[in-house]
Amino acid sequence: MLVDSHTHLDTSRFNGDREEVIERARRGGVTRMVDPGCDLASSRAALALAKAHPGTVFAGVGVHPHDATTYTEGVGGQLREMAREPEVVAIGEFGLDYFRMLSPREVQRAVFCAHLEMARECNLPCIIHVRDSHDDVIELLRAHGRDLRGVFHCFSGNVAQAEECLALEGFMLSFAGPLTKQGNALPEVARMVPPDRVLVETDSPYLVPKPRKDRRNEPLFVIHTAEKLAEIRGTTFEEIAHITTANAVRLFGLGEKKE
Numbered sequence: 001m002l003v004d005s006h007t008h009l010d011t012s013r014f015n016g017d018r019e020e021v022i023e024r025a026r027r028g029g030v031t032r033m034v035d036p037g038c039d040l041a042s043s044r045a046a047l048a049l050a051k052a053h054p055g056t057v058f059a060g061v062g063v064h065p066h067d068a069t070t071y072t073e074g075v076g077g078q079l080r081e082m083a084r085e086p087e088v089v090a091i092g093e094f095g096l097d098y099f100r101m102l103s104p105r106e107v108q109r110a111v112f113c114a115h116l117e118m119a120r121e122c123n124l125p126c127i128i129h130v131r132d133s134h135d136d137v138i139e140l141l142r143a144h145g146r147d148l149r150g151v152f153h154c155f156s157g158n159v160a161q162a163e164e165c166l167a168l169e170g171f172m173l174s175f176a177g178p179l180t181k182q183g184n185a186l187p188e189v190a191r192m193v194p195p196d197r198v199l200v201e202t203d204s205p206y207l208v209p210k211p212r213k214d215r216r217n218e219p220l221f222v223i224h225t226a227e228k229l230a231e232i233r234g235t236t237f238e239e240i241a242h243i244t245t246a247n248a249v250r251l252f253g254l255g256e257k258k259e
């Protein structure tokens with residue numbers, strides 16, 4: 001059994017066969033998936049999907065850094081409202097993306113802090129997106145998020161950066177398809193992350209893992225990232241499935257009823 005801790009099942013690329021994709025994942029042993037919203041509309045869509053698939057799909061609510069300019073206090077209020085629903089297990093995804101820089105840096109930073117506040121108020125973990133923005137993310141979390149918990153999703157940094165992330169006690173690292181590719185520092189990071197701080201994800205429909213040749217990623221393919229993680233850590237697939245599932249259940253409270 002595996003948990004895909006990050007999939008955008010609500011996006012239009014799954015419109016033609018969303019139910020089959022979910023069923024395929026379940027039959028293949030990927031029994032639970034977390035769908036984080038990227039703006040108000042997709043947060044709503046993720047919640048609706050979670051309500052339609054209780055115990056299988058769970059939602060996050062938040063505004064992606066690409067869309068940070070769409071965040072207002074009104075949007076924040078509506079996200080908080082949704083976060084009360086038992087199917088919402090995280091605030092996110094949110095973060096800082098200085099690679100594409102689709103929203104100005106200062107706006108991204110302010111919206112990042114607004115999400116930290118929301119996570120604290122709602123007592124939910126954070127799903128954090130980091131791209132070419134490690135130093136700022138760490139600075140803001142050290143200043144405003146030491147009491148929070150969450151995940152650095154699709155971790156893409158080096159060992160030194162991973163150590164800074166892991167120094168924040170409530171946070172985990174999540175590996176996606178890039179772990180299965182050559183030419184990055186991820187194998188080194190995957191070896192050093194403590195067993196109780198690691199998750200796997202697809203970030204589907206993006207980031208198809210090797211050896212798949214598909215043009216679209218889907219939750220079932222998280223298996224390939226888990227297999228790679230097992231190979232790198234010199235352990236079994238079953239052990240990786242066991243630890244990453246236990247970590248996801250603990251972080252997101254999957255299967256526990258909220259009061």
Ligand SMILES: [Zn+2]
Nearest residue numbers: 093129153154
């Ligand atoms: Zn992301």
Ligand SMILES: [Zn+2]
Nearest residue numbers: 006008093203
């Ligand atoms: Zn994502």
